[in-house]
Amino acid sequence: MYIVSYNPTYVGIPFTEFSTIDENTDLENLNLNWREQDLPERVRTKHVHRLHPYLGKFIPQLVEIFLRKYRPNSVLDPFCGCGTTLVQANELGIKSIGCDISIFNCMISKVKTDKYDLSILQSEILELINKLKFEYPYHSENDFSDYLKTWYSQKSLDDLFHFKETLESFTYNNLYKVILSRAARSARLTTHYDLDFPKKPIRVPYYCRKHSRICYPVKEANKFLIRYCNNTFKRIVEFAEYRTDADVVIINGDSSNVVFPKVDIVITSPPYVGLIDYHEQHRYAYDLLNLPSNDHHEIGSATNGSGQKAQKEYKKAMMKVYDNLKTAVKRSGIIITIINDKYNLFNPDKFGFVEEMRLKRHVNRRTGMRKSNFFEEILIWRNK
Ligand SMILES: C[S@@+](CC[C@H](N)C(=O)[O-])C[C@H]1O[C@@H](n2cnc3c(N)ncnc32)[C@H](O)[C@@H]1O
Structure with missing residues (x-):
C-alpha cells in the first residue's frame, strides 16, 4: 500500500494522452491540473455530454483515466448524475450501473446512453x-x-x-x-x-x-x-461512432439502500455538503413533465446548509451509502471518490476501506463556466 498526497505541480503541460493509459501507468505522475487551453470546454462536453446542462458533473476524461488504468468488466456510479461515468464506460465497452435519487438525472443518463436508429x-x-x-x-x-x-x-x-x-x-x-x-x-x-x-x-x-x-x-x-x-x-x-453494446443499467433510488449487483469498481463524485440542490436545479423539468420529486432523500442538499448539523447528517448518510458499496464491490475491488472534502469527512478507516492513494488536482475551470480557485481530491480506496 502506498499513499500519495501532493499539491498539484504546475510544471509542464497537463496530461492529455488519455488513450495511452494502461495498467502500468503511474497515476501519481500525471499532471491533472488542466487549464481551459489544455482541455477546452468543447472537448469536456463532447458529443452527448452536453445534451442537457447539469451543475456539478465531473470531467469525462478524468473518469476515462481510471477506467483505462483499472480496466474493470463492470463499474458502478452510485451518484451517477447526468451519466458521465456511464457514457465513458460504454465507450470503452465496459458494463455500467448508475444510480441517482433524481428521476430527471436518471432520464438524462438514460437518453445519453440509449441506442437510436x-x-x-x-x-x-x-x-x-x-x-x-x-x-x-x-x-x-x-x-x-x-x-x-x-x-x-x-x-x-x-x-x-x-x-x-x-x-x-x-x-x-x-x-x-x-x-x-x-x-x-x-x-x-x-x-x-x-x-x-x-x-x-x-x-x-x-x-x-x-x-x-x-x-x-x-x-x-x-x-x-x-x-x-x-x-x-x-x-x-x-x-x-463511439457507442458500444456494453450494458448500461440506470436505477432511480437512494444509494444507501438499493441492492446493487456485484461490480469490479466504483467511480463516483458524491454531492458535497450544502453546495447544490440537485432536484431544484432542474425545477422547470419537474414542473413541466410532472415528475415526482425525491428531494428529501438528497444527501448534502444546499437547502440544509453546511453547518455542523448538516455535516454530521451528511457523514452519516455517506457512511450508509459506502456500507452498501462494500457489498456491491468485489473483494479487493477499487472505490474511487472524487470530492472536495473540505470538512475532512471521508476517512477510509472510519468508512472501513484501505487507502491506496490520494491525489489532489486544481480545478481551474468547471463545466458550468465558473472560474474558481478550487481543488478536488481523488480518493482511491480498496475494499477489504
Ligand atoms: C456531484 S453529483 C454527480 C455528478 C456526476 N458525477 C456527473 O458527472 O453527472 C451528485 C449526484 O448525487 C445525487 N444524489 C444525492 N443524494 C443521493 C442519494 N441518496 N442516492 C443517490 N443519488 C443521490 C444527486 O442527485 C446528484 O445527481
Missing part, C-alpha cells in the same frame, strides 16, 4: 420541428404551476406545452423530453448571466453583464426547441 430519429426530429411551424391554441393559466407562471411568458409556455403534447406519440419521447427541458431552461425569464442560479424573474430589458449591452427577456421557446432538436441530433450521431 438514426434514420427514425432524424425523421422524428424533422417532424417535431415542422409541427412547431403551425398555429396552435393558447393554453389556459390553469395548465401551469405557480413556478411556471412566474418564470415564463405566456408564449413560451404555449410553445413548451405544444411541444410536450406533440412528443408523446413519438418513439424516442424521453429524448425529446430532455430537449424540451433544455429549451425550458433557456426560455426562463432570467438574465443571460444568471442561468445557473436565477434569483428573480426579469420581465423588462436589463443591462447584460455577459454581453455588455441591453438585453431583453426571452419571449418565446420555439427558437430554443428548434436549436436543441438540431443540436441533439448532431450529438447523438457523433456518439453513435
Whole structure:
C-alpha cells in the first residue's frame, strides 16, 4: 500500500494522452491540473455530454483515466448524475450501473446512453420541428404551476406545452423530453448571466453583464426547441461512432439502500455538503413533465446548509451509502471518490476501506463556466 498526497505541480503541460493509459501507468505522475487551453470546454462536453446542462458533473476524461488504468468488466456510479461515468464506460465497452435519487438525472443518463436508429430519429426530429411551424391554441393559466407562471411568458409556455403534447406519440419521447427541458431552461425569464442560479424573474430589458449591452427577456421557446432538436441530433450521431453494446443499467433510488449487483469498481463524485440542490436545479423539468420529486432523500442538499448539523447528517448518510458499496464491490475491488472534502469527512478507516492513494488536482475551470480557485481530491480506496 502506498499513499500519495501532493499539491498539484504546475510544471509542464497537463496530461492529455488519455488513450495511452494502461495498467502500468503511474497515476501519481500525471499532471491533472488542466487549464481551459489544455482541455477546452468543447472537448469536456463532447458529443452527448452536453445534451442537457447539469451543475456539478465531473470531467469525462478524468473518469476515462481510471477506467483505462483499472480496466474493470463492470463499474458502478452510485451518484451517477447526468451519466458521465456511464457514457465513458460504454465507450470503452465496459458494463455500467448508475444510480441517482433524481428521476430527471436518471432520464438524462438514460437518453445519453440509449441506442437510436438514426434514420427514425432524424425523421422524428424533422417532424417535431415542422409541427412547431403551425398555429396552435393558447393554453389556459390553469395548465401551469405557480413556478411556471412566474418564470415564463405566456408564449413560451404555449410553445413548451405544444411541444410536450406533440412528443408523446413519438418513439424516442424521453429524448425529446430532455430537449424540451433544455429549451425550458433557456426560455426562463432570467438574465443571460444568471442561468445557473436565477434569483428573480426579469420581465423588462436589463443591462447584460455577459454581453455588455441591453438585453431583453426571452419571449418565446420555439427558437430554443428548434436549436436543441438540431443540436441533439448532431450529438447523438457523433456518439453513435463511439457507442458500444456494453450494458448500461440506470436505477432511480437512494444509494444507501438499493441492492446493487456485484461490480469490479466504483467511480463516483458524491454531492458535497450544502453546495447544490440537485432536484431544484432542474425545477422547470419537474414542473413541466410532472415528475415526482425525491428531494428529501438528497444527501448534502444546499437547502440544509453546511453547518455542523448538516455535516454530521451528511457523514452519516455517506457512511450508509459506502456500507452498501462494500457489498456491491468485489473483494479487493477499487472505490474511487472524487470530492472536495473540505470538512475532512471521508476517512477510509472510519468508512472501513484501505487507502491506496490520494491525489489532489486544481480545478481551474468547471463545466458550468465558473472560474474558481478550487481543488478536488481523488480518493482511491480498496475494499477489504
Ligand atoms: C456531484 S453529483 C454527480 C455528478 C456526476 N458525477 C456527473 O458527472 O453527472 C451528485 C449526484 O448525487 C445525487 N444524489 C444525492 N443524494 C443521493 C442519494 N441518496 N442516492 C443517490 N443519488 C443521490 C444527486 O442527485 C446528484 O445527481
